[in-house]
Amino acid sequence: MNPVSTPTAAVAPMAPAATPQSSLPLADIHLPEPVSFWPLAPGWWLLAGLILLAAIAIGWWFYHHQPKERQPRFNDKLFRQQLQQQLDSAWQTLQQQPDQPQHYLVQLQTVLKLFARQFAPARLSHFGNDWSQWLQACKPGQFSDSSLQLLSEGLYLPPHLLNNEELAQLHQQAVGWLQQADVTTPAPAQEKP
Numbered sequence: 001m002n003p004v005s006t007p008t009a010a011v012a013p014m015a016p017a018a019t020p021q022s023s024l025p026l027a028d029i030h031l032p033e034p035v036s037f038w039p040l041a042p043g044w045w046l047l048a049g050l051i052l053l054a055a056i057a058i059g060w061w062f063y064h065h066q067p068k069e070r071q072p073r074f075n076d077k078l079f080r081q082q083l084q085q086q087l088d089s090a091w092q093t094l095q096q097q098p099d100q101p102q103h104y105l106v107q108l109q110t111v112l113k114l115f116a117r118q119f120a121p122a123r124l125s126h127f128g129n130d131w132s133q134w135l136q137a138c139k140p141g142q143f144s145d146s147s148l149q150l151l152s153e154g155l156y157l158p159p160h161l162l163n164n165e166e167l168a169q170l171h172q173q174a175v176g177w178l179q180q181a182d183v184t185t186p187a188p189a190q191e192k193p
Contacts, residue, residue, distance in 0.1 A: 079118060084178050087111045091171050101162040105154045108174055119183035128152055138181040143173050 040048075090107030094100070112135070116123045123134050132148040143151070147170045154162055 080115075080178050083111045083115055084175055086114075087171070087174060087178065094167065098164065099159060101159055101164075101167055102155055104167065104171075105151070108151070108170070109155075111178070112174070115178065115181070135177065138183055139177050142177045142180070144169070147173050 087108060090104050090111075093107075094104040097103070113124060116134075120134070123131075126134055129152075132143075132152055135143055135148070135151075146166060150162075150166055150170055
C-alpha cells in the first residue's frame, strides 16, 4: 500500500497549535451595567434648586406687585351726612305734600334702619318698644316720649291726627340723633315678666 494519500481521501482537521496567548488566565468579558438616572448627579441637583428658587422669586414678585382690590375705608361722618340728606329730602317732600305724613315716617324709619344696619345689624329686627329703647340707649334723652310714640305708632294713625309741629320736633330730634348717636353703648337688658 501506498503511503501516499489519495486526493479523494478525507482530510482530518488538524489540532491548533498551542499559542502563548491561550495559556494566560483571562476571564470572560463583562460589560458594565447601564448608567442609571437615579441618584442624580450634583449638577442636576443644583439645576433643580435654581429652578425652585426662581419659581419662588417669581411667585413672590407677582404676589407683591399685583394691584390689590382694596375696599375703600368706611367714612362714618360721610355716611351720617348721606342719611341726613335722605331725611332732609323726605322732610322737604312732606312740606310740599303735607297730606302724606306717613310717607315721611316711613322714610325716617328707613333712614334709622339703614343706620342700624351699618352699625348694629342685630337691632334690625327690633320694633316697637325694643326699637325705641335701642334709640334711647344710643343717645339718651335725644327723643322725647311723644316723639318715640309718634315714631312707633304714627304709621298706623290717620293723616289728620298727625300734628305738623310734632313731626317737626321728631325731625329735629332724628337729625340730632343721626349726628351724635353712639352705637358702642349697649342697649339696656330687658327684664322678662
